[in-house]
Amino acid sequence: MKIVIRRKEYPGREGARERCILRNFELSLGQGETCAVIGPSGIGKSSLLQIVAGLDMDFQGLVSDRPKPVGYLFQASRLLPWLTALQNLEVVLPRSRGGAREWLSRIGLDDAAHLYPSHLSVGMARRIALARALCVEPRLLLLDEPFAALDRDTARQMQALVREEVARLGATLLIATHSWSDVAALVERTVTLGGAPAGIVEDSPVRQRRAGE
Numbered sequence: 001m002k003i004v005i006r007r008k009e010y011p012g013r014e015g016a017r018e019r020c021i022l023r024n025f026e027l028s029l030g031q032g033e034t035c036a037v038i039g040p041s042g043i044g045k046s047s048l049l050q051i052v053a054g055l056d057m058d059f060q061g062l063v064s065d066r067p068k069p070v071g072y073l074f075q076a077s078r079l080l081p082w083l084t085a086l087q088n089l090e091v092v093l094p095r096s097r098g099g100a101r102e103w104l105s106r107i108g109l110d111d112a113a114h115l116y117p118s119h120l121s122v123g124m125a126r127r128i129a130l131a132r133a134l135c136v137e138p139r140l141l142l143l144d145e146p147f148a149a150l151d152r153d154t155a156r157q158m159q160a161l162v163r164e165e166v167a168r169l170g171a172t173l174l175i176a177t178h179s180w181s182d183v184a185a186l187v188e189r190t191v192t193l194g195g196a197p198a199g200i201v202e203d204s205p206v207r208q209r210r211a212g213e
């Protein structure tokens with residue numbers, strides 16, 4: 001997959017000039033490659049993932065050879081509030097394929113099957129949203145701050161689940177995070193965003209980065 005973003009702008013508020021968020025961002029990812037995009041809050045990581053997913057097409061540039069299907073864990077969990085935890089998985093996983101209950105088990109939430117999102121903790125909703133992204137058997141997995149709301153043990157379990165599924169599916173993985181330690185065990189490459197508008201200021205294999213820390 002090739003991602004080229006010459007410019008990504010958002011309209012300014014109340015007639016103010018447009019604001020350019022990302023400029024001259026270029027990244028090629030091979031199938032099965034795992035990469036983290038790291039940068040501080042507000043730099044443009046979520047904007048980047050929305051473009052990569054194909055949800056935002058209002059930018060100058062192109063995304064080519066996007067693997068399909070795409071699994072996308074948004075920064076906000078975005079569960080459908082009128083469906084239970086189980087139904088939130090079934091809605092992307094046809095009943096004929098089964099598996100929604102197994103996915104609840106894998107994320108340790110068997111007992112939450114019939115709870116609505118308003119009765120779930122932030123971390124529980126996060127795990128269901130992660131299962132929703134994984135259960136479509138993605139060839140491209142996009143995760144936006146996936147472990148931010150989880151305690152350390154749960155985060156480790158979810159990291160193991162992501163690692164296992166990405167390896168099994170041969171999926172390309174792109175994770176947006178401000179926290180390197182959250183993703184260190186999952187990716188072989190890191191891209192650091194910097195500047196305003198943001199671009200890539202460092203692109204390094206994980207081994208080098210670890211050595212340099």
Ligand SMILES: Nc1ncnc2c1ncn2[C@@H]1O[C@H](COP(=O)(O)OP(=O)(O)OP(=O)(O)O)[C@@H](O)[C@H]1O
Nearest residue numbers: 010011021040041042043044045046047048075178
């Ligand atoms: N729909 C929008 N309209 C206008 N500005 C936006 C919109 N979405 C994001 N922005 C602005 O674009 C910039 C980048 O936002 P984005 O959410 O992509 O950053 P981020 O790196 O993911 O931040 P965080 O880690 O806090 O989520 C911010 O200044 C934000 O205010």
